[in-house]
Amino acid sequence: MLKRTGVPDRSQIKDAFPDESYLIKPKAIIECFEAIPCNPCETSCPVGAITIGADINKIPVIDHAICTGCGQCVHNCPGLAVHIVSIKEDKALFRIPYEMPDVPKQGDIWDGIGRDGKTVCEATITAVTQKEGFDKTTILNVETDKTYLYDFITVRRP
Amino acid sequence: MIKHEELIIIGGGPAGLSAAKSALEADLNVLLIERYVRLGGQLIKQTHKFFGSKNQKAKMRGFNIATLLIDGLKDAPGHLTVLTEATVVGMYDERIVTVWHDATYKKYQADAIIVATGASEKFLAFENNDLPGIYGAGGVQTLMNLNGVLPGTDIIMVGSGNIGLIVAYQLMQAGARVTSVxxxxxxIGGYAVHASKLRRLGVSIKTRTTIKRAIGENKVEACEIVSLDDQWNIIEGTEETINTDAICIAVGLSPMHQLLSMAGAKTSYISELGGLVPCVDENNQTSIDGVFVSGDASGIEEASSAMVEGRFTGLIAAKKLGHVTKGFDKDINECRDQLFNLRRGPCGLKIREGIRKLREVNDHA
Structure with a gap:
């Protein structure tokens, strides 16, 4: 399915998430399902939570017990395949990489978009971070209803 | 008059620049010849972050890698001469080349030559494919990322390899609308992560689908697309017309072997490497003594591999001319390890098979 449409299966997405009990703290979700020669997520992780190994074609494996949700892997992933997720009461909190020139402002409410490009929910932009170290990738903090934990992936101007 | 040079490198892209660095560090005098107005090759148009590992500058954006490679030539001990807007139009016996530069033809004879000419885009045969508004993906990147000109507003991308997916994404970033890939x-031919990035933006990717014809009077106004069966035959009745003002073709690359062919280097057609490629030994030397090749000119791969191959070939060429660098064996092994690592996964299957076939051709010779 992924290699036919570009959209991962529901089961692949679920497998990339840890048990929801982990998500009381922010954790990196790595949606890298294909063996490609690439390892910046592993080398950028300051706590050694991500393992690829000597063969850089291996799929990254993350230990969510070690991951601190620091977000280094988010802007270092060339494939924009990592985002940070946590749950707070009835809200899902995300930190996503964003590379479109139309950048939202803190407090904006934009469309929450799913992996197939369709609108799935309302998304509140809670922070917008642009830093030299991010190398022109903007990091957006976004809040949605917790229901959309596995559905939300990015935002679009409504 | 024929001017003598120690090492001539043809092409200032990722392979040529990396070869130049190795050779200059070995204290060689290098003449680097580039057809475009500036160095960097395709890297200068690449706005995305690169894959690979740290050794191949992974996670840096392509145009920044170009700057890094160019700046890296400054402090090396050897002497570098760069000709830009200079086209090598002929390559002959005894490593003689003719260069069109500054409105004159200049001749050079070199002790060694590294051909790092890269690749050219393949095109696709369909009705009206000569209408204005139909571009190669490289042309679109030049217009858009170098000159700030959008080729259209509603665009069809033909081809879902990494180039098709990346250029489609860049078109969306630049404010165009990519209707379909x-x-x-x-x-899908390219990396799944590139495809997923596009899908999030609402771009549909249609597999088993191709373009049947372009429609328009003086320029592209629409195109007819059609589904294919598992034998690649058109399924009649599935034609669909989509309005579009630009069609971008990204259906693969062919190695630029022409200069080597002109000089009489042995070539072989190996589809896994992108077409006609020079027969090289394990040191990237062609059948002509002292003439080497590296990067896409020897087989289509990623820029990460081109950089490593360039570094490797520069070291080998320097050794050939009697400049064995300190740590030569270690550096060569490091290059070989890096290439092995980049190619060892499922994405490297094609290139591995291509190299195997090339070695077979050599063994039979």
Missing amino acids: LEAAPR
């Missing part, structure tokens, strides 16, 4: 094969 078409892929004749049953599966």
